[in-house]
Amino acid sequence: MLQTKVTAFLQHHAFKLENKRIVVGVSGGPDSLALLHFLLQNREKQGLFIVAAHIDHMFRGPESYEDALFVKEYCQQNRIPFEMVQVNVPEMMKLTGKSAESAGREVRYEFYYKVMEKYNAPYLALAHHGDDQTETILMRLTRGSTGMARAGILFSRPFHSGTIFRPFLCLTKTDIEKYCQEHNLTPRIDPSNQTEVYSRNRYRLKVLPFLKTENPQVHEQFQRFSEELQADEMFLQELTVQELNKVVKKEKRQKLPLISGYSPECLYLYKGEGFN
Numbered sequence: 001m002l003q004t005k006v007t008a009f010l011q012h013h014a015f016k017l018e019n020k021r022i023v024v025g026v027s028g029g030p031d032s033l034a035l036l037h038f039l040l041q042n043r044e045k046q047g048l049f050i051v052a053a054h055i056d057h058m059f060r061g062p063e064s065y066e067d068a069l070f071v072k073e074y075c076q077q078n079r080i081p082f083e084m085v086q087v088n089v090p091e092m093m094k095l096t097g098k099s100a101e102s103a104g105r106e107v108r109y110e111f112y113y114k115v116m117e118k119y120n121a122p123y124l125a126l127a128h129h130g131d132d133q134t135e136t137i138l139m140r141l142t143r144g145s146t147g148m149a150r151a152g153i154l155f156s157r158p159f160h161s162g163t164i165f166r167p168f169l170c171l172t173k174t175d176i177e178k179y180c181q182e183h184n185l186t187p188r189i190d191p192s193n194q195t196e197v198y199s200r201n202r203y204r205l206k207v208l209p210f211l212k213t214e215n216p217q218v219h220e221q222f223q224r225f226s227e228e229l230q231a232d233e234m235f236l237q238e239l240t241v242q243e244l245n246k247v248v249k250k251e252k253r254q255k256l257p258l259i260s261g262y263s264p265e266c267l268y269l270y271k272g273e274g275f276n
Contacts, residue, residue: 002171002179006038009170013155017042021049021121023112028054028067028188031127033074034176035168037183039125040078053115054084055108059100059192067188083115101198113160122162128153129168129176130219134211135203137222151229152222172219 010017017039024039026032039050054071056064068084075082087107093100112124137152156165168176180187196202211218 002034002038002175003041005170005175006167010167015156015165015167017046017048019047020123021051021119022123022125023051023053023115023119023121024125025108025112025127026052026054026071027190028071029190030176030180030185030187031129031168031173033071033185033187034179035125035127036074036080037185038167038179040080049119049121051081051083051115051119051121053112054082055104055111056084056086057089057104057107058086059090060190067190070188081119083118085111087111101200109159116160116162124159124162124164126164126166127168128166129171129173130223131173131204131208133169133226134208134219134222135200137226138203138207139199148230148233151226151233153226154230155227169223170220 022039024032024036026036036050036052039048042048043050052071052075054068056068058064065086068086072082072084074080085107089100089103089107092098092103092107096103098106116122116124133153137150140149140152153166153169155169156163158164179185192198193201194205196205215221
């Protein structure tokens with residue numbers, strides 16, 4: 001089931017796995033372990049080169065280090081190159097004043113980039129899933145995000161000279177947990193995911209269950225909303241550029257001053273959104 005859904009999702013985005021060199025962010029939890037296993041299952045037939053990258057944020061002391069050892073052992077058993085780093089994120093938060101989410105994200109992506117460079121792997125696979133997408137869009141709409149930010153998590157985006165892609169956005173957490181059970185995977189569980197200290201957890205524990213009672217496939221609606229919004233925003237940006245080019249050409253023909261004397265339509269475009 002998972003294989004079928006993910007394959008169809010990749011085809012929908014015209015994304016081919018064949019012969020790609022991929023760094024996989026692996027925490028040891030159900031989502032990332034399932035993603036690593038999925039790519040491992042496709043390694044030979046798709047000609048994949050896979051590297052697992054793990055970051056110990058040192059939030060949970062010895063317990064988080066045990067997560068790292070778990071991922072390392074799994075990689076050794078399956079002949080997957082393994083890279084890890086320990087970063088004292090709690091100390092970093094004290095020194096910089098950054099939140100746990102912001103500081104953790106910063107060190108993760110910095111490490112992922114280094115691993116991609118080391119192995120000449122231009123692709124980074126992350127295990128964000130459909131429930132994550134729903135939570136993210138709701139959080140951003142609630143705090144008033146605009147433009148592309150409302151689209152939530154993108155399936156793919158440029159990252160330095162490479163690309164981040166997220167093949168599990170078509171899945172729910174339940175899909176992933178079932179996959180782990182079917183393949184006898186025993187992921188590590190982070191108990192902090194059940195606390196309501198973090199705003200995301202409050203959406204996950206309180207809002208998402210309600211939405212799923214209304215529509216068990218609500219994640220598909222949010223993913224469609226995300227993709228439609230991305231398409232609309234891209235179209236508007238392209239249209240704005242086209243119209244702005246027309247105005248610039250017209251102004252050049254009229255030989256108007258650079259600042260004063262703009263035509264009304266040029267001022268309208270200049271003050272519009274979409275230029276940031």
